[in-house]
Amino acid sequence: MKNSNNGKDGKPLKVVGKPYRKVDARAKCIGQTLFADDITLPRMLFAKLLRSHVPHALIKNIDVSKALALPGVIAIITGKELPIPYGILPVSQDEHALCIDKVRFIGDPVAAIAAVDEDTAFDAMDLIEVEYEPLKSISTIEEAIKTDEPRIHTYGDGGNTHKKVSLEFGDMEAGFAEADHIREDVFFYEGNTHLPIEQHSALAHFDADNKLTLWSSTQTPHYVHRALAKVLGLPAAHIRVIATPNGGGFGGKSDPFNHEVAVAKLSIITGRPVKITLTREEVFYCHRGRHPVLMWAKTGVKKDGAITAMHFRTFLDGGAYGSYGVASTFYTGALQTVTYDVPRYKFEGTRVFTNKPPCGPKRGHGTPQPRFALEVQLDKIADDLGLDPAEMRKQHLAPANSVTANYLRLGSMGLGACIDKIVAAADWKNKYKKLPYGKGIGIACSSYICGAGLPIYWNNMPHSGVQLRLDRQGGVCIFCGSTDIGQGSDSILAYIVAEVLGIEPFDIRVVTADTDLTPVDLGSYSSRVTLMTGNASVQAAERARELLAKAVSEKLDLPVEDLAFADRRVFDVKNPENGISFAEAVVLAESKFGTIGTVGSYTPPRSPGKFKGAGVGPSPAYSYSAAIAEVDVDPETGITTVDRIWIGHDIGQSINPALVMGQVEGGVYMGLGEVLMEEMVYRGNRNVVHKFPSMLEYKSPTTMEMCDVKTYLIEDPDPNGPFGAKEVGQGPLLPVMPAVVNAIYDAVGVRVDEVPASPDKVLAAIRAKAKGQEGHFGPKGVPDVDWGEPLKVLTPAEGGDGKEMPRIAVHAKE
Amino acid sequence: MLLTGIMSESKKQKAHLQFTLNDEEVEVVFAPHKTLLEVLREDLSLTGTKHGCELGECGACTVLVDNRAVLSCLVLGLDVEDRKVLTIEGMGTTAQLHPLQETFADLGAAQCGYCSPGFLLAAKELLDRNLNPSRDEIKETLSGNICRCTGYIKIYEAVELAAAKMRGEAVEIAREMVYGLE
Numbered sequence: 001m002k003n004s005n006n007g008k009d010g011k012p013l014k015v016v017g018k019p020y021r022k023v024d025a026r027a028k029c030i031g032q033t034l035f036a037d038d039i040t041l042p043r044m045l046f047a048k049l050l051r052s053h054v055p056h057a058l059i060k061n062i063d064v065s066k067a068l069a070l071p072g073v074i075a076i077i078t079g080k081e082l083p084i085p086y087g088i089l090p091v092s093q094d095e096h097a098l099c100i101d102k103v104r105f106i107g108d109p110v111a112a113i114a115a116v117d118e119d120t121a122f123d124a125m126d127l128i129e130v131e132y133e134p135l136k137s138i139s140t141i142e143e144a145i146k147t148d149e150p151r152i153h154t155y156g157d158g159g160n161t162h163k164k165v166s167l168e169f170g171d172m173e174a175g176f177a178e179a180d181h182i183r184e185d186v187f188f189y190e191g192n193t194h195l196p197i198e199q200h201s202a203l204a205h206f207d208a209d210n211k212l213t214l215w216s217s218t219q220t221p222h223y224v225h226r227a228l229a230k231v232l233g234l235p236a237a238h239i240r241v242i243a244t245p246n247g248g249g250f251g252g253k254s255d256p257f258n259h260e261v262a263v264a265k266l267s268i269i270t271g272r273p274v275k276i277t278l279t280r281e282e283v284f285y286c287h288r289g290r291h292p293v294l295m296w297a298k299t300g301v302k303k304d305g306a307i308t309a310m311h312f313r314t315f316l317d318g319g320a321y322g323s324y325g326v327a328s329t330f331y332t333g334a335l336q337t338v339t340y341d342v343p344r345y346k347f348e349g350t351r352v353f354t355n356k357p358p359c360g361p362k363r364g365h366g367t368p369q370p371r372f373a374l375e376v377q378l379d380k381i382a383d384d385l386g387l388d389p390a391e392m393r394k395q396h397l398a399p400a401n402s403v404t405a406n407y408l409r410l411g412s413m414g415l416g417a418c419i420d421k422i423v424a425a426a427d428w429k430n431k432y433k434k435l436p437y438g439k440g441i442g443i444a445c446s447s448y449i450c451g452a453g454l455p456i457y458w459n460n461m462p463h464s465g466v467q468l469r470l471d472r473q474g475g476v477c478i479f480c481g482s483t484d485i486g487q488g489s490d491s492i493l494a495y496i497v498a499e500v501l502g503i504e505p506f507d508i509r510v511v512t513a514d515t516d517l518t519p520v521d522l523g524s525y526s527s528r529v530t531l532m533t534g535n536a537s538v539q540a541a542e543r544a545r546e547l548l549a550k551a552v553s554e555k556l557d558l559p560v561e562d563l564a565f566a567d568r569r570v571f572d573v574k575n576p577e578n579g580i581s582f583a584e585a586v587v588l589a590e591s592k593f594g595t596i597g598t599v600g601s602y603t604p605p606r607s608p609g610k611f612k613g614a615g616v617g618p619s620p621a622y623s624y625s626a627a628i629a630e631v632d633v634d635p636e637t638g639i640t641t642v643d644r645i646w647i648g649h650d651i652g653q654s655i656n657p658a659l660v661m662g663q664v665e666g667g668v669y670m671g672l673g674e675v676l677m678e679e680m681v682y683r684g685n686r687n688v689v690h691k692f693p694s695m696l697e698y699k700s701p702t703t704m705e706m707c708d709v710k711t712y713l714i715e716d717p718d719p720n721g722p723f724g725a726k727e728v729g730q731g732p733l734l735p736v737m738p739a740v741v742n743a744i745y746d747a748v749g750v751r752v753d754e755v756p757a758s759p760d761k762v763l764a765a766i767r768a769k770a771k772g773q774e775g776h777f778g779p780k781g782v783p784d785v786d787w788g789e790p791l792k793v794l795t796p797a798e799g800g801d802g803k804e805m806p807r808i809a810v811h812a813k814e
Numbered sequence: 815m816l817l818t819g820i821m822s823e824s825k826k827q828k829a830h831l832q833f834t835l836n837d838e839e840v841e842v843v844f845a846p847h848k849t850l851l852e853v854l855r856e857d858l859s860l861t862g863t864k865h866g867c868e869l870g871e872c873g874a875c876t877v878l879v880d881n882r883a884v885l886s887c888l889v890l891g892l893d894v895e896d897r898k899v900l901t902i903e904g905m906g907t908t909a910q911l912h913p914l915q916e917t918f919a920d921l922g923a924a925q926c927g928y929c930s931p932g933f934l935l936a937a938k939e940l941l942d943r944n945l946n947p948s949r950d951e952i953k954e955t956l957s958g959n960i961c962r963c964t965g966y967i968k969i970y971e972a973v974e975l976a977a978a979k980m981r982g983e984a985v986e987i988a989r990e991m992v993y994g995l996e
Contacts, residue, residue: 019992025919028927030911031862031902035928038861119845195962197866197874198928247864247928248962280867425995486926486963658922658992662968666925669965695867695960703953706966713994 014566015499016723019658022491023510024245024484036201036217036244041273044203045074047263048121048276050111050128051285052103055139055355055688056152057132059101062111067127072120075270076128078111082265086227088220088255088360090457092162092322094153097231097261103132104152104320105355106689107285112262114274137355139688141294141315144352145783152320152353162318162351163329166790167613169405170344170798175309179300181384185377186296188779189369189755191317192678193289194362195700198247200286201277202260204267211238212268216260219249219483220523223456225515227256228264243513246524249485250670251361254525255288255323284693288360289680291328291351292317293369296782297377303385305378305392309344312336314370315782316351316359323360325351327616331366334617336374337404339415339447339624340396343797345405348787355688357680361525363670363730367448368737372755375444375738379745389742390428390443390628394419405795407609407802408617412726414716415445415624418648421712426628426646433746438633440747445626446734450720450727451528453604453618462601464532465519466540468497470548470596474568474583476501476508478540481521482533483513487729488659489529493537495655496722500541501548502565503582519599527727530655531620532602534722540600547596551588552580605720610802611793620720623727624650627668627735629707631743638763640744642672642707645736649711652718652726663728664711671736673701675755753778833894835860836904844891850884851875853891854901862902862931866960873959876932877901883939885958902931905938913976914938921987923972925963933959937973945981947973 027033064076079100087093099110111128115121135150138160148159156162176182202216212234218224221243229236246253259276266274278286294315300308314332318325333347364371382389398404400413422443423429431441455463467479478497484490490512494505511517521533545565552570553560556578564573571579580588590596607618626648632641645668654660677699683689692698717724741757744750750765754777761777769775789807794800829846832839835858844857854860854877863886866872875887878900906912914934917923924930933956940947940955947955952973953966961969971991978985990996 019922019987021920022922022924024927025922025924026908026911026915028924028930029915029919029934030906030908031860031931032908033927034861035864037865038855040859196926196928197872197960197962198864198926199866246926248926250962280869486928488922488925654993657994658968661992661994662922662925662964664994665965665967666963667965670962694869695871696869700960700962702960703957703966703970709965709967711994712996 013499015495015505016655017653017657020495020505020656022488023494023505024490033245035198035247036203036215037277039203039215041203041205044273044275045114045116045270046118046121047112047114047266047274048118048125049109049259049262050113050125052108052110053106054103054132054134055106055137056135057103058135059099059103059110060131060133063129064111067113067124070120070124070127072116073113073124074116075114075266076111077262077265077269082231082261084231086231086256087322088223088324088456089322089326091326094155094322097258105357107357108320109258112266114266114270137688139354139356139682141317141352142783144354145785152355160353162322162353163326164787165329165333165347165349165613166787167333168346168790168792170795172309172311172344172346175344176300178308180303181381182298182300183377183381183384184296184298185380185753186779186782187373187376187753189293189372191290191292191359191680192674193284193287193680194250194252195698196248196250196252199278199280199283200253200257200259202263203273203275204263205273206267206271211240212264213240213242214260214264215242215244217246217253218243219246219254219485219525221483221513221515222481222520222522224256224260228261231261232264232268240516243483246483246485249524250363251365251525252288254361254523257286280695281693284690285357287319287357288323290362291359291366293332294779294782295370295373297373299377299381301381304395305381305385305387306396307340307342310336310342311346312370313782314349316349317354318351319354319356319358321358323358325359328361328366330613330616332370334406335367335447336370337406338398338408338410338622339445340393341398342405344795346790350785356682363733364448365526368734371446371734372738375735376741376753379442379742388432390419390423393445403608403796406617407607407614409608411621411720412652412716412718413624414650414714415626417714417716418624418626418650418712419445421648421714422626422628422646425710425712426630428628435746438635438747440633440743440745441628441630442739442742442746443626443628444735444738444742445624446731447622447624448727448731448734449526449619450531450621450623451604451619452526453607453620454615455522462603463528464521464536464602466533466536466600467519468540468544468598470544470586472583472587472590474507474581474586476503477511478508478537479511479518480533480537481513481518482529483524485524487663488656489524489533492530492655493533496534496537497541500538500545501582503568527729530725530727531721534655534725535602536600538600538722540598543598543600544596547593548585548589551592552585555588608802611791611804613791621652621718621726623731625731625735627739629736629739629743631740631747633744633747633762635748635766638759638766640676640740640757640762642740644708644710645739646710647712647732648714649728649732650714650716650726651728652721653715653724654713655723655725657713660713660728661711664732665709667732668709668736669701669706671733672705672707675737675740675757676705677756677758679756750775751778829892831891831895833896834898836900846892848891849887850877850889850891850894851886854886860901860903864928864931873936874929874932876935876959878935878939881939881942883936900935902934905934912938913979914941914973917972917976921968921972921975921991923964923968929959929961933961933969941977941980945977947977
């Protein structure tokens with residue numbers, strides 16, 4: 001559905017909204033694009049990390065002497081060479097590039113070797129002798145909650161609990177009292193990983209001026225820059241981080257990493273370039289992927305399906321380090337309120353440490369798990385109430401331009417149109433509960449942020465900056481810190497600037513992701529890039545256009561308002577023949593003003609929430625998606641085949657619809673992988689070894705498993721987005737998992753309250769049902785946790801101001 | 815993961831190979847245990863062919879040897895003596911892209927682009943023997959290549975579009991491919 005072909009001045013858009021080729025597309029298709037491992041420098045050394053083969057142990061001794069004696073080994077470092085800790089979040093600076101006194105998971109690095117070639121480095125790994133004193137290992141959420149000693153980390157909320165959150169918005173008792181029907185359900189969402197086809201790779205070069213350059217496949221060069229400055233003892237001004245084009249990221253390349261710090265240090269010590277590329281197995285250990293989450297949800301509804309109160313509890317298995325985990329914990333409780341009206345909401349969440357690869361942000365970052373739980377629970381509620389699940393959702397959408405119970409400000413909200421489109425296209429009403437046994441259809445909706453409202457570290461500076469350079473012969477160069485991870489962010493900059501200046505995208509050179517050359521952009525995470533860099537580039541381009549317009553208006557003796565910029569010309573709107581070329585306009589402006597360069601920046605609006613924990617969830621805008629899955633379940637094997645997914649996505653405005661389609665299709669693909677087959681599972685309680693650290697064993701969908709996708713793009717422009725654009729990188733993934741699981745219920749009458757809904761689980765549920773038991777597979781319950789006193793906030797509807805309610809002192813009771 | 819010291823000791827003994835690479839005769843010297851993938855990337859500086867999994871599962875290392883798609887991470891460099899190898903760099907020139915490279919670029923079938931060389935060569939082998947493949951034939955041919963970004967759909971569409979171009983047909987990109995359905 002396309003209803004905005006015009007810019008805000010009413011003139012037709014020429015570039016935005018059109019399916020232009022990406023600016024880097026051809027280079028990628030001829031194999032010319034240089035990914036990190038493609039780069040070589042003279043006299044380059046190759047590094048490998050020696051990793052722990054025990055899950056939890058003290059390091060008693062490391063002897064590298066035999067390895068150092070191996071011909072071709074140039075340098076070896078251990079933890080004592082890098083004593084300063086780091087971490088992506090200021091509140092969990094709990095990582096060392098190389099472990100100093102203990103290792104916390106199988107794969108935790110303890111030494112780094114630089115050698116003349118990779119084979120020599122591999123050989124040297126075998127010659128390093130490490131003496132470990134094993135400690136009791138912890139491998140599950142329940143175990144971590146029960147086991148206070150040994151502590152995996154000496155910080156956190158006690159024992160092996162990393163973080164505990166308890167927030168309450170509104171009078172929960174009254175809310176549940178109003179309900180006609182209340183459901184309590186328990187769900188489990190297994191961990192999975194990003195599996196980008198490109199393994200992590202980094203090349204460090206400490207040059208003759210003793211300045212360090214690091215090329216790295218990273219989504220967040222600015223955060224890596226900060227970490228290196230902290231850890232290496234070099235001034236930040238002497239460190240340059242260049243993010244190479246990522247061969248896939250999905251959140252797996254958003255932390256500052258051990259291997260990045262290690263090669264930087266090795267280059268400083270050896271005075272030679274040092275490169276490291278992780279093996280696929282090492283990528284599994286690096287991880288930072290989807291947290292396994294156990295969830296309990298209690299929801300009260302009226303008999304028409306309107307929610308009166310919701311109480312949500314999450315238990316996150318964080319793995320061995322903090323990573324983004326504190327943010328992830330808040331995210332498992334933040335977005336439940338932005339899709340349907342939830343007048344009263346309570347959230348309790350806890351993240352624990354375990355001796356497994358650390359979890360972090362994977363596409364959706366902490367929201368796919370609770371979204372799964374919410375959408376499956378709503379399906380059960382619809383079933384209980386005898387309501388159509390699509391209709392029930394549609395009747396109770398959170399209103400556009402409103403503030404939720406937990407103080408998230410919603411702007412445009414096109415979910416209703418998404419639901420209408422796919423319900424009609426899928427012939428939902430004639431299929432739901434009407435297909436033959438073994439075939440089923442299910443629906444789910446979701447929402448996602450368009451950029452985190454707050455930066456990772458507290459500051460008052462813009463989240464995105466763009467600089468424009470205009471050349472007097474007509475070329476334009478855009479400088480921006482954003483990182484193209486395949487989504488096309490470089491191209492988005494070119495399309496937007498081309499639109500504003502009336503030139504062609506291929507007249508523009510885009511320079512990005514270089515901490516020496518480009519203004520800071522916080523990075524490619526939280527679906528922030530189109531919205532934030534887009535707004536910054538609109539500002540920079542409009543400022544440039546203003547300068548050109550002033551100069552041209554003098555030359556042509558026309559008012560500035562009469563000038564149009566299009567087709568590489570600047571001309572009189574009323575008399576298009578009367579005009580000059582874009583290049584001539586630049587010459588005039590440069591003659592008048594001097595060298596032409598402009599800047600644009602973007603900072604998200606402040607959120608109305610003022611309580612502790614309000615920082616996670618707010619966003620300048622929210623995208624919405626609705627998906628219907630049609631499945632075929634074989635009752636003999638439990639194997640689910642997804643035939644087709646209809647998906648409606650509320651994009652606001654497509655900057656490039658072909659790229660939007662690519663993200664929708666890719667999101668559906670990744671959702672299929674998660675719901676059908678992907679899992680990070682570990683063998684044995686004591687050994688905690690990854691069962692599938694290879695692409696042979698970790699199952700991800702090939703062409704044979706990918707379903708047909710029918711996509712509907714809803715364009716309801718959001719005032720906070722550039723040209724009205726919202727995100728698409730993460731939203732379309734989210735409804736897929738619950739839609740498929742709801743379809744499985746429609747097909748064979750069993751509830752699998754877990755992801756993945758793998759064949760063994762479906763079959764177990766079918767067999768249970770055949771025996772007269774409940775046709776259900778899922779967790780039995782959740783652990784008992786002392787959540788403490790919740791932080792209470794009056795909702796906006798109750799007259800709240802966004803601040804925590806004052807706690808009444810005990811003595812006031814008398 | 816445990817390797818002995820034998821590999822480093824044999825550095826002085828290099829293999830010497832002659833073969834046809836991207837339609838040119840080449841000669842290269844390399845450590846004999848290397849895979850074709852390593853020889854291409856490290857000894858011939860052709861980094862267009864990618865590694866992704868080290869065990870022949872992802873297809874990113876696909877090249878054509880004697881016109882057949884092979885996983886170069888599972889082929890020894892020594893195995894291509896006197897044979898014909900085609901990598902992504904030889905598939906087209908900057909002045910004249912192969913139709914598949916054009917359609918992949920135009921349709922957005924390359925998102926991060928890391929798996930694209932592998933897909934392009936696998937698809938080329940298909941179109942070299944069948945200029946009118948069905949969607950199912952395309953899926954089956956490409957089932958040995960994994961992409962994490964695209965969900966494959968734009969890749970199928972790009973292959974079909976390139977095939978039509980190569981058949982000499984006037985081609986038009988269907989609206990719903992790039993705008994979605996109405």
